[in-house]
Amino acid sequence: MYPDDGGWTSALTHLECGRCAERYDADAPQNVCHCGSPLLVRYDLDQVRASVRPEDIASRGADLWRYRELLPVRDPANVITLGEGWTPILPLTRYGRRIGVPGLLAKDEGMLPTGSFKARGAAVGVSRAHELGVRQLTLPTNGNAGAAWATYASRAGMECLVVMPEDAPQVTRKESLAAGARVYTVDGLIGDAGRIAGQAVRDGWFSAATLREPYRIEGKKTMGLEIAEQFGWRVPDVVVYPTGGGVGLIGIRKALDELTALGWITGRLPRFVAVQSTGCAPIVRAFESGAETAEPWPADEARTVAFGINVAAALGDFLILSALRDSKGTAIAVDDQDILEEQVACAADDGVLMCPEGAATLAAVRRLRTDGWLAGDEEVLVLNTGSALKYADALQVDRPTRLGRDADLPPEATSTAETTGTVRGRRTPR
Ligand SMILES: *Cc1c(COP(=O)(O)O)cnc(C)c1O
Numbered sequence: 001m002y003p004d005d006g007g008w009t010s011a012l013t014h015l016e017c018g019r020c021a022e023r024y025d026a027d028a029p030q031n032v033c034h035c036g037s038p039l040l041v042r043y044d045l046d047q048v049r050a051s052v053r054p055e056d057i058a059s060r061g062a063d064l065w066r067y068r069e070l071l072p073v074r075d076p077a078n079v080i081t082l083g084e085g086w087t088p089i090l091p092l093t094r095y096g097r098r099i100g101v102p103g104l105l106a107k108d109e110g111m112l113p114t115g116s117f118k119a120r121g122a123a124v125g126v127s128r129a130h131e132l133g134v135r136q137l138t139l140p141t142n143g144n145a146g147a148a149w150a151t152y153a154s155r156a157g158m159e160c161l162v163v164m165p166e167d168a169p170q171v172t173r174k175e176s177l178a179a180g181a182r183v184y185t186v187d188g189l190i191g192d193a194g195r196i197a198g199q200a201v202r203d204g205w206f207s208a209a210t211l212r213e214p215y216r217i218e219g220k221k222t223m224g225l226e227i228a229e230q231f232g233w234r235v236p237d238v239v240v241y242p243t244g245g246g247v248g249l250i251g252i253r254k255a256l257d258e259l260t261a262l263g264w265i266t267g268r269l270p271r272f273v274a275v276q277s278t279g280c281a282p283i284v285r286a287f288e289s290g291a292e293t294a295e296p297w298p299a300d301e302a303r304t305v306a307f308g309i310n311v312a313a314a315l316g317d318f319l320i321l322s323a324l325r326d327s328k329g330t331a332i333a334v335d336d337q338d339i340l341e342e343q344v345a346c347a348a349d350d351g352v353l354m355c356p357e358g359a360a361t362l363a364a365v366r367r368l369r370t371d372g373w374l375a376g377d378e379e380v381l382v383l384n385t386g387s388a389l390k391y392a393d394a395l396q397v398d399r400p401t402r403l404g405r406d407a408d409l410p411p412e413a414t415s416t417a418e419t420t421g422t423v424r425g426r427r428t429p430r
């Protein structure tokens with residue numbers, strides 16, 4: 001139940017295949033098109049334009065439901081919320097200056113419920129599933145989506161069954177269990193988990209797998225709506241996104257297209273940059289070869305500390321690639337060592353400790369600036385998609401100095417001369 005239900009109207013009209021444009025009824029539970037592609041949610045934008053102005057939104061609650069006209073939940077009584085959305089955009093001033101991009105900013109999704117931006121997709125996906133009468137849902141996950149969907153399902157009083165790779169971050173497994181989900185781990189990758197979760201679908205469980213239900217995109221779309229509003233109804237020059245299944249990137253593009261159609265923003269899209277790991281980079285490879293879809297990355301080779309982007313095959317590959325090309329963006333792969341170094345460097349410079357996926361965008365920005373793809377005066381927004389605390393074991397920092405109970409602080413501890421510090425991976429300015 002959403003607390004403020006005054007004048008709630010969703011402009012939802014129907015679902016439409018992202019590939020063949022076939023239309024589907026939005027008021028029955030749906031998965032993918034008969035052609036196998038994801039379904040996109042469509043709204044009556046004329047109705048939105050007539051009923052609400054950007055100024056009206058400014059006075060609404062600081063969560064993603066402030067964009068209710070552009071979201072699919074028809075009745076506020078069906079909203080399942082933990083206060084998600086409206087995350088801050090933080091300037092990374094010192095770090096940005098050091099890598100030659102003083103206009104660097106991060107949208108920090110690490111403070112959302114369940115510690116990742118998967119909460120956005122889960123809040124909207126679970127709310128709409130609840131509205132359509134779904135009682136049991138299942139999904140394969142690399143960890144964060146399972147934790148988020150299990151958590152929102154619990155709040156909705158629904159059953160949730162998640163299947164995740166054995167080496168998904170431990171904490172996400174525990175979060176899912178704590179939320180009362182049925183949790184299975186598999187000695188394999190998310191693709192293997194997907195095959196197993198598919199068996200529950202055959203037994204009547206609703207599939208909430210990435211892009212296999214239409215509403216997760218709508219939740220992640222709110223990142224794009226917030227970016228535009230937080231920039232004062234305009235967009236930055238470049239948006240840099242750590243890309244696994246690509247839902248967030250597809251969602252941000254969809255948001256900006258809808259806002260453009262409404263006339264709430266004008267001008268060009270930001271250039272989108274998809275960041276992947278050198279250990280699993282099917283989108284980067286497809287982008288570089290000019291292909292419209294991506295070949296799956298060999299599953300036994302897919303490996304990175306940035307677990308959320310360890311996705312060998314993305315159902316929405318063609319939507320990701322068209323967002324990159326239409327916006328004159330690019331795709332880039334970075335390696336784990338660079339990710340871990342930038343992660344700590346940014347925390348030391350600006351106090352923003354990103355998850356490895358978020359830090360991958362920093363490594364990418366540094367490289368794109370060095371290569372000249374980014375100019376020094378551009379406004380560049382990176383998405384930090386989750387909290388570093390979920391992956392605390394991966395942090396590359398030195399041990400603190402151990403002291404005995406009766407020890408004194410060593411003299412260098414309080415010296416104001418240049419200290420060596422306890423932070424590894426900190427680089428000197430170039
Ligand atoms: C899932 C996830 C991603 C990738 O998200 P997509 O939108 O599916 O590409 C990135 N970062 C984190 C922390 C994630 O959990």
Ligand SMILES: [Zn+2]
Nearest residue numbers: 017020033035
């Ligand atoms: Zn289709």
